Amino acid sequence: MDEKPFVTCKRIVKAYRVAKHEIVALRGIDFEMQRGEMVAIIGPSGAGKSSLLNLLGGLDTPTAGQLIVDGQDLLELRGRKLADYRLKHVGFVWQQIERNLFAHRSALRNVTLPMMLAGVPGRERRKRAEDLLTAVGLAEHMHKKPAALSGGQQQRVAVAVAMANAPALLLLDEPTGALDRSSAAQVMDLVQELRERYALTVLMVTHDLEVANYANRVLTLRDGALGQDISHPAEETPRLDDSGRIRLPDAVRSQLAEAPRIAVEIRPEGVLLRPEVDEQEDTDAILQDMLPQDAPPEKRRWRLFGRRTKSESRS
Numbered sequence: 001m002d003e004k005p006f007v008t009c010k011r012i013v014k015a016y017r018v019a020k021h022e023i024v025a026l027r028g029i030d031f032e033m034q035r036g037e038m039v040a041i042i043g044p045s046g047a048g049k050s051s052l053l054n055l056l057g058g059l060d061t062p063t064a065g066q067l068i069v070d071g072q073d074l075l076e077l078r079g080r081k082l083a084d085y086r087l088k089h090v091g092f093v094w095q096q097i098e099r100n101l102f103a104h105r106s107a108l109r110n111v112t113l114p115m116m117l118a119g120v121p122g123r124e125r126r127k128r129a130e131d132l133l134t135a136v137g138l139a140e141h142m143h144k145k146p147a148a149l150s151g152g153q154q155q156r157v158a159v160a161v162a163m164a165n166a167p168a169l170l171l172l173d174e175p176t177g178a179l180d181r182s183s184a185a186q187v188m189d190l191v192q193e194l195r196e197r198y199a200l201t202v203l204m205v206t207h208d209l210e211v212a213n214y215a216n217r218v219l220t221l222r223d224g225a226l227g228q229d230i231s232h233p234a235e236e237t238p239r240l241d242d243s244g245r246i247r248l249p250d251a252v253r254s255q256l257a258e259a260p261r262i263a264v265e266i267r268p269e270g271v272l273l274r275p276e277v278d279e280q281e282d283t284d285a286i287l288q289d290m291l292p293q294d295a296p297p298e299k300r301r302w303r304l305f306g307r308r309t310k311s312e313s314r315s
């Protein structure tokens with residue numbers, strides 16, 4: 001593919017300062033997304049998934065690294081331009097339904113609100129809100145307030161709100177986490193449909209592998225580091241043989257090759273093979289590299305999910 005990536009994350013580090021401590025939520029994230037692609041991120045609680053989405057949504061800034069969305073360097077955006085980016089270029093859907101919608105506004109007035117903030121004239125925003133609510137299957141419910149709608153319906157309104165200003169990037173943080181199976185499938189079918197119709201690029205966090213299946217690619221995030229892309233073409237999908245052996249793809253084998261031992265963990269999102277390293281030593285190294293706060297880490301001595309980058313040939 002010779003097209004420029006739509007999203008580029010380069011060595012993204014995010015540390016939160018809490019009292020006198022640093023919490024390192026993201027430890028050097030590198031990834032790209034093509035325009036129109038849908039990527040799912042799975043990973044345990046505290047892995048840094050929401051932190052990453054917040055950075056891409058312009059709601060927070062990384063401690064170090066580079067973030068480019070649709071040719072815009074997010075770190076260069078300030079003031080009005082940053083507000084514009086949040087309002088017009090990216091749409092968010094959160095797991096917590098109450099975070100997506102204003103309880104005292106009808107579905108229609110929830111959808112018109114972001115357009116109002118973006119300066120869209122009254123008649124036009126009403127028309128577009130009606131179209132969006134029709135597209136999400138809620139034409140008959142548009143005058144109801146969120147409390148009069150089911151959870152699934154509320155999340156579909158949330159998708160319409162996220163789409164209000166026709167963003168190019170949709171960020172979904174556990175959008176189906178609070179829904180039953182069939183409502184989750186409805187919301188995901190809807191996202192899929194909108195994605196095709198509007199050539200949306202979608203980054204979605206989920207704990208649900210069935211939901212992750214909607215994506216073109218599934219990435220794992222653990223302890224602030226991305227693991228390998230775990231989606232394979234069908235013919236390369238590893239299979240367990242009768243005696244319980246599995247032939248790992250080369251990319252996985254090279255990640256594990258140097259580990260003296262491999263820890264096997266059963267996690268909600270699947271089974272994790274992890275090279276065993278001294279966790280404490282790693283964390284100390286990161287914290288040292290992190291200081292001073294704003295400088296990008298010169299050398300990264302820690303391993304990312306057992307993964308080495310070129311600059312880390314020594315350890």
Ligand SMILES: Nc1ncnc2c1ncn2[C@@H]1O[C@H](COP(=O)(O)OP(=O)(O)OP(=O)(O)O)[C@@H](O)[C@H]1O
Binds near residue numbers: 049
């Ligand atoms: N505003 C903040 N201030 C301090 N620490 C934070 C803040 N936000 C996140 N963290 C910490 O950063 C780490 C990653 O948090 P994050 O919310 O990104 O994880 P997550 O993968 O979204 O988890 P979950 O699946 O539970 O939503 C955690 O250790 C968390 O406690």
Ligand SMILES: [Mg+2]
Binds near residue numbers: 049050051173
């Ligand atoms: Mg989260």
